[in-house]
Amino acid sequence: MHDATPGAQVQALREKNAAALTSVLAAFGLTAMKLAVGLASGSLGILSEAAHSALDLVAAGVTFYAVRISAQPPDRKHPYGHGKVENLSALVETLLLLATCAWIVYEAVNRLLAPKPVEASWLAAGVMAASIVVDYTRSRMLLAAAKKHNSQALQADGLHFATDIWSSLVVLAGLGALALAEGLDPASPLVHWLRRADSLAALAVSGIVLWVSIRLGRQAVDVLLDAGVQEAQEGIERAVADLPGVLGARRVRVRQSGPVSFVDMLLGVRAGLGLTDGHEVVRQARAAAQAVLPGADVLVELRPEEDGAARLLERAREVTDCFDLGMHDLDLRQADGVLLLNLHAEVPGSLSLEEAHARINEMEATLRRELGSGCRVVTHIEPEGAHPAPAMDDPDSAEALRQAIAEVVDETPGMCDLHGLVLLRSGARVSASFHCRMRPETPITLAHDRTVALEATLRARLPQLIRVTIHVEPDKSGTAPDGAPPDGAGEPAA
Template sequence: MPAAVQTQNPTAPQQEKRRAALSSVLAAAGVTALKLITGLITGSLGMLSEAAHSGLDLAAAGITLFSVHVSDKPADEDHNFGHGKIENLSAFVEIFLMGASCFWIVFEAVKRLIHPIDIRHSIWPFLVLLVSIAVDYGRSRHLFRVAKESGSQALEADAVHFSTDIWSSVAVLLGLAAAWIGERYDILWLHRADPVAALLVSVIILQVSYRLARRTLDALMDATPAETRHELMQAIAHVPDVLSVDQVRVRQAGPEYFVDLTLALDRNLTFQRAEQVTRGARAAVQRILPGADIDINTVPTATESESVFDRVKAVAARRNLGIHDLSVREISGRLHIELHLEVPEVMRLRAAHDLVTSLETEMRREEPRIDSILTHIESEPTTIEHTDEVARDSLLERGLRRAAQDFPQILDIHEVLITRTGDHLQINCHCTLPDDLPMAEVHRIITEVESIMKRQHPEVTRVLIHPEPATDNER
């Protein structure tokens, strides 16, 4: 969606953010005007410092309103990660303004401590400060709520800033009260309570500025909080089939999080299983950082529990080659490998032999105990054969059932199909076997039945038998 359209039709969270920022600007403007007028009338430095503080609140609220508008723009060709960083920059400007006001307040306070100035006492400063405390309390709670719902750092910084205004207003209130008591009862040291209160306000501003500065610098430098990183690594490590979490990188741009992960996975996992694992890792991150943009890189990794079968298959998988009928024998501590390798039927012998040679060399590097490798090269069909179904051949079907009778484990023969491709005759069928029969025994029985049929019926070039568990045929 284009930025202009999104600005005209903002979503509900964006509207709430902008309303909160706008209400903060209006409240800051009203409180600043009241404090400034009261400070000028009474001559209270504490009140004037509060007016300066509220003026900074107004400037900060204005900057926040601007940054909230800009940060909601979607990513574009020039800003691939969106515009959220503008919120961090607005906080940086706010920190600069707060620091400048502190220097002015401290300078004036020290000057008045050396050369005291009489304050014109009135009920108005007390009323204005009480109103300011009430307004700051209301808007800080509102900003905290919206910041939590929207994940806006700019609104959260404003909320923290305005909540400290309450304490600075209380400090000035106590300073004015102490100065009034000092004048009424002629207690000289209390006459300096007003500039002391101003110094307290500057201390509060500096404390807030320091916290905001740390948060802003961390955000601008893409720092990842240690607790967040630890929590992410713990959550991802519990995803099944994740061997290790090699890298976690998190960057924040406004309310948006961008997470880069590097995960070590068993190199023998299938593509489908690897995809399931990455989906699980993505879900684990989303539970901690909802809505995060997540990029996951997986690294195929050898495990200590790998068998020689796994290592040989891994070498073939790296070449995207299919192997089957893999067998391993150990003689005098050395391994002898036999396997069937599938190559395209149009590949020439020279190319196939070179491929096998390089494959066997890589397997020996992977497993030094290998002494010999015998590779049976098989052509992998790449063309569709035109096959005709042969009418039921009772002689062949009876021969098949007689061969099956020699094996009591075979409970049933069904779905017999006889086809012819050119001069090649093929028999396909399904057989029922006990559920708990080991696969090694299943393979032996099927292979023997196929061999019997080929010996007794030489015209049959291929027999394929699909085994099924007994309970599957009971349904």
């Protein structure tokens, strides 16, 4: 896990440097020991292991250098930091290993064609056994540090030494075969192959090294090309998909730079989302991404979009307007996987039920074509003018309604200063919203009761009002009437 705090970064660098330095010292000791015994015994298997360890020494040095460079902070030339130096060093180690494989294969084939005497001594076997112990201890230490600090350079180094364990076992098997051949009749056909077991063991070592090299190389190239992060990307997309206010993840990109992951995402959010709510969406999206990639550096961009249901409802209104019918109370929702549209339609009162039903059927068929064949439309049919209302395109009628609302407000105890009145027509019905004022010290319970009573009175006197929204503000001018009931008691809601 990557911790961004300065203290944690210093501690992580100290631990990574210690692991890399220990690897260098161990590789140097093993290389010297294997080289000496290999030259003394003439074993190509041990000499190939010495060459392998020499490459490990070079790789360990590269890792040690890469770990130190990658810890440098970002600068103008490297805004994402220097973490990819670790990935580059892993690629260099891979190329060195491939070169080693080529040399081992060349020497092994030559010795298979022209065998050279090899001494299967206890010293050679002891060296390989000691090598296995050192490689096991070192690989566990490096892989643990790599996992803790998400370091591909340390991982490559650790896998090298884990590979050395298997290759050393193969060499031991080859030495054992040589020892077995010495106890057999030289004329036995089995001796012919046992004496070549050392070279065959070297080929087996090269095969193991080749397999690990290709694996490491692919990982390093993937990171250098910002590839191989599909699983993390899909995990982040799933994590942010269900966040409140998020309509969907429109783009998620992930890149790795050494131990640090960088994530940038574009989220579609509901149009009209406030700044505070948008900031909360960003915070939750960042936390969701870091749950998938701990310690990731996350950048979140929000793009306002219309909700799918809102777009469908707007399209439904456009369709109904084409039929020149009064529409109101449109309601669109999902029910058991089915899109359900409920609405009220006003038809001329002179029509018969059959004629009215035919017009509504035509409108419903058009709605289903526009909204999808799976949409179910339920229409409540009512005559025009069931609740006569002044037309809002008539200034005189609109003014008359404003005056009527103002009179009711003035009659309400404690209420004053009607302002911000908005009248919206829906067929023969009207929605009204406005502001008014009460004394600042008025208890909120009393203010609520008065607004409820005012709404009820407005609907009773003006039946064309289908919706009334009242916003009460404190009157700081001191002109609001005293509307408190006797003894300061609250009034029951109407």
